[in-house]
Amino acid sequence: MKTQDMNRDWIATASTLNKALPYLQRYAGATVVIKLGGHAMGSDEAMEEFARDVVLMRHVGVNPVIVHGGGPMINAKLDALQIKSEFVHGKRVTDAATMEVVEMVLSGLVNKRIVQAINRQGGRAVGLSGKDGALITCTQTHPELGFVGTPDVVNPRLLRDLAEKEYIPVIAPLGAGHAGETFNINGDTAAGAVAAALKADRLLLLTDVAGVKNAQGDVLTELSATQIREMTAQGTIAGGMIPKTETALDALQGGVRAAVILDGRAPNACLLELFTEHGAGSIIRAD
Numbered sequence: 001m002k003t004q005d006m007n008r009d010w011i012a013t014a015s016t017l018n019k020a021l022p023y024l025q026r027y028a029g030a031t032v033v034i035k036l037g038g039h040a041m042g043s044d045e046a047m048e049e050f051a052r053d054v055v056l057m058r059h060v061g062v063n064p065v066i067v068h069g070g071g072p073m074i075n076a077k078l079d080a081l082q083i084k085s086e087f088v089h090g091k092r093v094t095d096a097a098t099m100e101v102v103e104m105v106l107s108g109l110v111n112k113r114i115v116q117a118i119n120r121q122g123g124r125a126v127g128l129s130g131k132d133g134a135l136i137t138c139t140q141t142h143p144e145l146g147f148v149g150t151p152d153v154v155n156p157r158l159l160r161d162l163a164e165k166e167y168i169p170v171i172a173p174l175g176a177g178h179a180g181e182t183f184n185i186n187g188d189t190a191a192g193a194v195a196a197a198l199k200a201d202r203l204l205l206l207t208d209v210a211g212v213k214n215a216q217g218d219v220l221t222e223l224s225a226t227q228i229r230e231m232t233a234q235g236t237i238a239g240g241m242i243p244k245t246e247t248a249l250d251a252l253q254g255g256v257r258a259a260v261i262l263d264g265r266a267p268n269a270c271l272l273e274l275f276t277e278h279g280a281g282s283i284i285r286a287d
Helices: 002-027 044-059 071-080 096-120 157-164 187-198 225-234 241-253 269-275
Strands: 031-036 063-068 125-129 136-140 149-154 168-172 174-177 182-184 202-207 222-224 258-263 282-285
Touching: 002 269, 031 044, 031 187, 031 269, 044 063, 044 096, 044 168, 044 269, 063 096, 063 157, 063 187, 071 096, 096 125, 096 168, 096 174, 096 182, 136 187, 149 174, 149 187, 157 168, 157 187, 187 202, 187 241, 202 241, 202 269, 222 225, 225 241, 225 282, 241 258, 241 282, 258 269
Parallel strands: 031 063, 031 202, 063 168, 125 168, 136 174, 202 258, 222 282
Antiparallel strands: 136 149, 174 182, 258 282
């Protein structure tokens, strides 16, 4: 009986690979920017699974670029160091002491954890921040928020050079100011800016929700930019979903073909979105 079950499993696997062929061909040579949110990183097992998915994407000809967050890890380190945070309109004020912790956690702890996970699976990941190679130049978002930056110029040359040599960039969302300051960038914003600079085929925003929901709570699998704006105006899209959909719209306007908001905690979320007919999460396209 066990042998029969195993045979059925292998047949199902072979059938899945067979059905994936058109999508493998479709994305060969495509650039896919993946925003890996702090909440979506999960356990070590989840990280290893995500790393395998990324390495598989690279092996079938996709050029993945990872931009990560790290909010929960930053909060934990600030608490451990007893550094109190101030908030303005719900946004953290990043003073000099906080900025040091942010850079330490994002460029050190979180970035290298992702890099090591990908390399353990046979990939060739390289850890970067937006400060490296003049990748992301920022302007200060608002004086009240301190060292929080908004991407002003993104130089994709370094990322293209790495892709040509089959390296996988893993980018911490930090940037340099025009006067050499270090700025903390919202991870979604950084990912959208990188995707636009690369004219990426897909921007995948991995988060802790299944996608964009309608007023009844159902996940909508396909949306236009106009629908997103209408749902936001109606209040259907609210709270933390607003900056994600705004990032998606900005990326589309910048030349990204489509953006997808999906649950990064779901097993093989990226592969399901790219290489299956039903996809995963909510795909947003320009009108």
